[in-house]
Amino acid sequence: MTETYLTQPIDEQSARALAEGGLRLSLVDTSDDAAFDEWLRADHRGFLGGRPSDETLRETRDYQRDLRTTGVYDDSIPAAASPVGTANSWIAPLTVPGGAAVGSWAISNVTVAPTHRRRGIARALLGAELRTAHALGVPIAILTVSESVIYGRWGFGPATFASEWRVDTKRVRWAGPATTGTLSFTEPEAYRETGRAVLHAVMASRAGEIEQTPYHADRVIGPLKGNSLADKYRLVRYDSPTGEPEGFVSYVVKDADDFVRHTVDVTYLAAATDEALTALWRYLLELDLVAEVHIDTRGVDEPLHHLVSDVRGARVVGVQDHLWVRILDVPAALGARRYEQDGELTIEVTDDMGFAGGRYRMRVSGGEATVESTTASPDVTLPVASLGSVYLGHDAARHLALAGKLTGDADALDRVFRTAVPPRLSTWF
Ligand SMILES: CC(C)(COP(=O)(O)OP(=O)(O)OC[C@H]1O[C@@H](n2cnc3c(N)ncnc32)[C@H](O)[C@@H]1OP(=O)(O)O)[C@@H](O)C(=O)NCCC(=O)NCCS
Structure with a gap:
């Protein structure tokens, strides 16, 4: 999987959408120091950092060479080597309730140059990351965020609080x-x-x-x-x-x-x-x-x-809010974690991006869930972002229901999903 995620070709849908606006989506060759440095400089600038020294660039290159590194380029700018959009990703083991580590698509360093903001570059970058992860069979995408207003639109929900x-x-x-x-x-x-x-x-x-x-x-x-x-x-x-x-x-x-x-x-x-x-x-x-x-x-x-x-x-x-979770494969994600209460639940998941939508019957026995598609009427209907919010055990279902982000039997969902110890992420990425 490690090699595949690095070499998986760039997402064509996003490449086409950007090309219509005169922009080029490209994987960065991180063995090319000059190209990688330009990407790292753009990333620092995007997070309002200073100009990284040669020493910092060298150190960061060594640490981050093995990440999938994407840039968006505006070739209409004369002699521009600097990307106007950046993102990188890798497969990170995410600890889920019960202790299993689930390979999850970690997305980081999403920046768009202020000269090119609000033209859909972030949308193309996020779409590319999620479609690539989904194509590779990765069941969950995760990120930590600079602003909490950005990622809900792509099906991420806040899953841990700090x-x-x-x-x-x-x-x-x-x-x-x-x-x-x-x-x-x-x-x-x-x-x-x-x-x-x-x-x-x-x-x-x-x-x-x-x-x-x-x-x-x-x-x-x-x-x-x-x-x-x-x-x-x-x-x-x-x-x-x-x-x-x-x-x-x-x-x-x-x-x-x-x-x-x-x-x-x-x-x-x-x-x-x-x-x-x-x-x-x-x-x-x-x-x-x-x-x-x-x-x-x-x-x-x-x-x-x-x-x-x-x-x-x-x-x-x-x-x-700290860790945001985006479920890409409902049966795989729900089957990977353990539950503290046995029970049965039918959930209907809606997903504008089409990865995770469907109606699923969960049967939890001995703490383990079997999940399959069903036509039975759902106990709970929720958008995929809300499923991300409860996935790691955070007891958010009642609040989501109150906010109109879930309908049906919220308490039943909480009983199955919540954990006695709340989930936590103690680092940024
Ligand atoms: C956040 C950022 C990457 C957005 O890039 P962008 O290319 O301007 O975003 P897009 O044009 O693709 O916007 C897509 C949608 O997200 C919305 N959006 C983007 N950034 C937003 C923000 N900061 N606050 C609220 N909404 C935002 C857009 O309005 C648009 O909404 P719509 O689909 O309803 O029209 C960019 O503003 C940036 O680099 N910010 C500084 C660095 C940063 O915070 N990065 C995020 C790290 S977690």
Whole structure:
């Protein structure tokens, strides 16, 4: 599958639609450094970043060569080598309820030059990604988003939510259990392989997490080239009492006018076990000369309120949509996850793009679902985006019904799909 997704030809429907507007859709040869650099520069510009240095380009090329990389080019611009649209994709193992890892079409770096916005370039790019994934039999597409108003139109629904916290560490004391194991400072170069293995364990342990590519893993273990705060990064590892690496925290201490009131900005807290989680939280909350710990992209069930002496000293300052899921193959996707309640349900899925629409009978027995097409009348009718929203166990059905994004027996759908532990994605891609 890895080779196929890289070499699968460009989607003809999107290529034709763009050609009508004088634009060319093309796969980028990532072994051609000059062409790839132009694509990377356009991507940085699209996300309002600075001009990447040669060092940054070299590093990113090495990390991202194996991704399917698409560009849109306007050949009417004299001597233009820079694409006016970018996207890349790869097949990422997505952890689903029950613990299986489902190869999912991860889409990233979707940008369109402001000179060419709102001419349908993103529509062509997304259509191309979804049709290619579908043609290759990939059952699910996933992405994280800059703005939550964009991707619903292509059948994606918000499937995990993430919380952001500010903790007043002068106000709270540790109220959790005695902590065990060893904490020690380390450096990214020394810890890289271990850190990737810890991340693998973290990702495998929760529905909604994806196996991180080396690029995404290394970015949270330590700063990559061009990070203006690189010299401020700190990395602390947690090892269990028997010496097993089970977690780490990477963070930056921000300058403060008052030397006893610094803020710690956590880049990433990885905990493969409860012991690692409590030890690392305790470490953060008890730092001297620090008054605030800021962390985001945590699950909606982060247990922090129960670990501090003063619940209001640990504030959730935001909760927002994070992973968006687009189901492409209903029987394959529903059959891949496990369920916490047995039962039967007939669902009718509508899909404007034609990939997933149909009426399906689910029979869940022993936590496993068999899914087949049916003509029986549906218990629930929902657009494919709503199915994406409930797929990973998030109990959204009642809210979707309230919003008119699902009709029928929402409670029955919730009972089958929701999980006791909410899904979480703790990284961006
Ligand atoms: C988001 C972005 C890729 C859209 O590209 P685009 O080529 O202008 O989009 P299209 O012309 O194909 O628009 C397709 C549809 O999406 C809508 N749309 C696109 N971007 C939107 C936005 N930011 N907010 C609301 N609607 C948007 C368009 O209005 C259009 O709607 P319609 O089908 O109802 O007419 C582009 O604005 C961009 O590069 N933004 C900055 C980088 C970014 O945020 N990328 C997304 C990363 S997750």
